[in-house]
Amino acid sequence: MNIDARVPNNALRALLTECAWSGGDLARAVNAVAAESGLRLSYGRASAAQWLAGGRPRPPVPELVAEALSRRLGRTVTVSGAGFPAGPGLPPKAGTLPARLVRLAGEPAKRVPSRLDVYRLALLTVPGFPEAAAAPGTGTVSRAELDAARAALKVFSDADGTLGGGAVRAPVAGYLANTVSPWLHAGATSPAVHRELLQVAAELTYLCGFLCFDDNLHGVAQRYYRVALKLAAEAEDEFRYAITLRAMSVQARSLGHHAEALRLAEAATGTVGTRAAPQTRAFLHGQLAVAAAATGDRRRASAGLATAEHELARAEGEVGAVGAYHFGSFAHQRAAVAACLDNRPGAIRAMRESLRNRPRNEYRARAVTLARLAELQAAHGGVEEAVGSWHRFLDIYPAVHSARLDAAVRTLRQCLRPHRNLPAARELLNRVAGLAPRTLAA
Numbered sequence: 001m002n003i004d005a006r007v008p009n010n011a012l013r014a015l016l017t018e019c020a021w022s023g024g025d026l027a028r029a030v031n032a033v034a035a036e037s038g039l040r041l042s043y044g045r046a047s048a049a050q051w052l053a054g055g056r057p058r059p060p061v062p063e064l065v066a067e068a069l070s071r072r073l074g075r076t077v078t079v080s081g082a083g084f085p086a087g088p089g090l091p092p093k094a095g096t097l098p099a100r101l102v103r104l105a106g107e108p109a110k111r112v113p114s115r116l117d118v119y120r121l122a123l124l125t126v127p128g129f130p131e132a133a134a135a136p137g138t139g140t141v142s143r144a145e146l147d148a149a150r151a152a153l154k155v156f157s158d159a160d161g162t163l164g165g166g167a168v169r170a171p172v173a174g175y176l177a178n179t180v181s182p183w184l185h186a187g188a189t190s191p192a193v194h195r196e197l198l199q200v201a202a203e204l205t206y207l208c209g210f211l212c213f214d215d216n217l218h219g220v221a222q223r224y225y226r227v228a229l230k231l232a233a234e235a236e237d238e239f240r241y242a243i244t245l246r247a248m249s250v251q252a253r254s255l256g257h258h259a260e261a262l263r264l265a266e267a268a269t270g271t272v273g274t275r276a277a278p279q280t281r282a283f284l285h286g287q288l289a290v291a292a293a294a295t296g297d298r299r300r301a302s303a304g305l306a307t308a309e310h311e312l313a314r315a316e317g318e319v320g321a322v323g324a325y326h327f328g329s330f331a332h333q334r335a336a337v338a339a340c341l342d343n344r345p346g347a348i349r350a351m352r353e354s355l356r357n358r359p360r361n362e363y364r365a366r367a368v369t370l371a372r373l374a375e376l377q378a379a380h381g382g383v384e385e386a387v388g389s390w391h392r393f394l395d396i397y398p399a400v401h402s403a404r405l406d407a408a409v410r411t412l413r414q415c416l417r418p419h420r421n422l423p424a425a426r427e428l429l430n431r432v433a434g435l436a437p438r439t440l441a442a
Contacts, residue, residue, distance in 0.1 A: 007054045011083035012065070016052075019072045023048030029068035030061070036119040036255050038216035038403060039064075056084065063118045076122055097234075098181035100227050101205065104220060105177035117219040123226060124252060124260045129241050129271045130233050139187020141197055149180065149200045157207060157321035164364045165214030166401030172208045180204060198235035202228045203322045206244050213251050214364070216403035221251060239280060242271040243323045246287045258294040265291040279315035282308045283325040286333040293340035301337050308333070328358035332369055335376075344380045348373065364405070367396040371408035378415045386415070387424045391431070398436055409435075 016026060027043040034041040039060075051057065051065070062084035069077040080086040152175060160168045180201050188194035209224030225248050232240035245268035253261035265288040272280065289304025312330055335350035351373040358366055374389035390412055397405055409432060419425040 009052050009054055009083035011081065013052055015069050015073070015077065015082060019069065021072065023052065026051075026065070026068065029072065030064045033064045033068050033071075033118065037117045037219040039117070060118055067118050067120055071121055097227060097230060098185045100223075101181045101184075102177040104208075104223055104227070105173035117217070119218040119222055119255065121257060121260060123222055124248065124257070124264060126226070126229060126245070126248075126264075126267070128267065129238055139189065139194075141183045141186055141188040141193060143193060145183055146193060146196050146200060149183075149197075149204065152179075153200060153204055153207065153321050156204070158361075160207065160211060160214075161362050161364055162400075164400040164402035164405065165211035166403065169208065169211040169215055169217075172204065172211055176201075176204055176208055195235050195237075198231050199237055199240060202231035202235060202237065202240045202244070205231060206240070206247060206322055209244075210247060213247070213254075214402050214404055216407065218251060218255065222248070225251075238272050239276060239323075242268045242276070242284060243280070245271065246284055249287055249291055253291055253294050258291070262288075262291040262295050262297075277315070278311040279325055280323060282311035282315060282330065283323050285311065286325070286330055290333050290336045290340070293337040296341075298341060301341065305334060305337060326357065326359075328354050328356075328362075328365075331357055332365075335372070339376065344376055348376050348380065351376065363396050364400045364402055367393055367400055367402075367405055368408070370396070371405070371411070375411060375415060383416075383419050383422065384424055387428050390416075390428055394428075394431060394435070 016023070019025070021029070022045070024045040027045060027048045030043055031041045041061075041064075047057075056062075057065075062079045062082065065084070066077045066079045066082045069082060078086070156168055156172050156175070183197060184201060188197050205224055205228040209221045209228060212218070212221035212224060225244050228244045229241060232238075232244060245264050249261045249264035249268060252258075252264060265284070269281075269284045269288050272284065274281075276284070285304045286308040289301045289308060292300035292304055308330055312325065312327065315325075331350050331354035335347045335354060338344075338346035338350055351369055354369050355366065355373070358369065360366075370389050370393040374386040374393060377383075377386035377389060393408070393412075397409070413429065413432060416425045416429055420429060
């Protein structure tokens with residue numbers, strides 16, 4: 001960090017005054033925004049004092065500061081508006097969907113995080129489903145390429161459920177950047193093929209966003225989701241547009257942005273209305289129930305669960321690679337609703353039901369469910385029951401590469417630390433200590 005004491009950052013000082021924040025308040029807010037994108041920072045009052053004195057922190061810290069101030073003030077604060085030199089701008093958006101996929105593919109591998117890594121609340125404001133016409137096909141992409149892309153989507157989706165986002169993210173991002181992006185640029189042989197190309201590209205981009213979400217790369221995930229929205233809109237596909245809004249709602253709720261999560265879930269259900277298939281409506285209304293519960297709205301949460309259960313009972317046919325939803329998924333959402341509404345016994349029962357109904361090959365989902373079940377059991381006073389659930393979680397954990405599961409290991413340690421004198425807890429903590437290095441580094 002370079003400090004020029006002759007040029008104090010008066011713009012930042014004025015914004016802190018407007019926020020009614022101290023330097024320590026700003027540092028804590030920056031750390032919290034960074035954590036949303038998997039960046040573990042520990043700035044304190046001394047760091048904020050350096051910024052105010054003219055310090056120029058490395059990227060993406062200026063972007064994190066601007067985002068923290070934007071949230072506090074309820075308006076957009078730019079990097080330059082916060083008194084820092086503006087970095088290189090983002091690439092132009094118009095007509096550059098292939099280029100954006102190429103750019104995003106390289107983000108997680110960079111040694112220094114960029115401004116694209118920052119999760120921004122402003123990017124949760126998205127337009128309603130537009131009435132856009134898919135462009136006519138005039139290029140070279142044929143149904144052979146479409147069949148290859150759909151086969152790749154199925155393989156990637158299955159691998160994600162089994163191996164986790166950390167194992168699959170780079171191959172999917174590379175496939176989007178190196179194969180799908182050139183196809184989008186080249187165009188298709190007919191309007192019908194062009195529309196289907198946009199649809200499968202939207203699904204692959206949605207999947208890559210979820211893989212980044214699973215790996216706690218929330219800023220990059222958010223941008224993949226926004227590209228998926230654009231692709232779905234160009235394909236005039238309400239279904240893919242709605243499920244991407246739902247994914248953005250899931251992400252927002254997981255990061256604690258409950259009002260935004262509810263707004264996105266409402267937009268998702270409103271996009272398809274009653275026109276969607278029962279399985280899709282169940283998929284969307286289940287998330288609406290969770291998002292409503294997170295805001296404390298019991299009535300809407302109950303109504304959302306009732307709709308999801310009713311529609312799921314009507315669903316039939318093969319489930320696609322994107323938007324899969326079954327009774328194990330529904331029970332997990334019922335548990336989330338109960339937990340949000342402080343009904344721990346109900347949440348524990350629903351989590352157990354989710355495990356009974358969860359397909360055996362969904363290893364990552366089973367591990368997530370077991371970890372959450374253990375946390376609920378421990379919070380409800382059932383430490384020995386929780387230890388049993390955590391052992392089952394650890395049976396799966398080493399084979400699944402997911403930052404969400406790594407975070408669950410850290411939570412396990414925190415929850416059991418007060419009980420380490422119990423033999424069962426001590427045995428479990430010893431098992432955790434003997435895990436592979438990636439766990440210990442987490």
